[in-house]
Amino acid sequence: MLVVHHLESSRSQRVLWLLEELGVPYDVKQYARNKKTMLAPPDLRAVHPLGKSPVITDGDTTVAESGAIVEFLIERYGDGSFVPVAGTPERRRYTYWMHYAEGSAMPPLLLKLIFMRMAKGPAPFFVRPLVRSIANKVMSTFVDPQLALHASYIDAELAKSEWFAGKEITGADI
Numbered sequence: 001m002l003v004v005h006h007l008e009s010s011r012s013q014r015v016l017w018l019l020e021e022l023g024v025p026y027d028v029k030q031y032a033r034n035k036k037t038m039l040a041p042p043d044l045r046a047v048h049p050l051g052k053s054p055v056i057t058d059g060d061t062t063v064a065e066s067g068a069i070v071e072f073l074i075e076r077y078g079d080g081s082f083v084p085v086a087g088t089p090e091r092r093r094y095t096y097w098m099h100y101a102e103g104s105a106m107p108p109l110l111l112k113l114i115f116m117r118m119a120k121g122p123a124p125f126f127v128r129p130l131v132r133s134i135a136n137k138v139m140s141t142f143v144d145p146q147l148a149l150h151a152s153y154i155d156a157e158l159a160k161s162e163w164f165a166g167k168e169i170t171g172a173d174i
Contacts, residue, residue, distance in 0.1 A: 002026040007040050007053030008033055011066050015054045018070055018174045022077045026056075067102050070171045082171050094165035097172035105154075108146040115139045 006012040019026050031044045040051030048055045048064045055064045063072045074082045084090035119135035164172040
């Protein structure tokens, strides 16, 4: 049975969405983060040494990284669906958007998460205003404008076609 190892507040949802679309049966094994460090527990690190999620196990195969998992599942269970034909413009768009998700879209989202935590997180009394001021300044002058730029770009690209790679849903949309 395929198992999705889900760490709370992680990106396992896209893997679950694809599994549902493919009609592949699966189990979910949930893990709780350490409340102080926000890191994965040792039992998830036993599945994958980095303790990251999502991770899937499918028989003897373990795959980490959501983009790699999407590609693995499409190749193994997609029966030719969820990926455009090689050599087509749709396939080039598919490849682009698969890489865009992690390479371009994720960094400003991660920065937003980090600086929001800095602005709201604990700090010694005498430096708390400075930490919050720096975090808020970075968000307002860099992170938020980058997120707005990416959102505008994505909207404009999706105005060209129903899905990222054309007329059919693909792994790039997941």
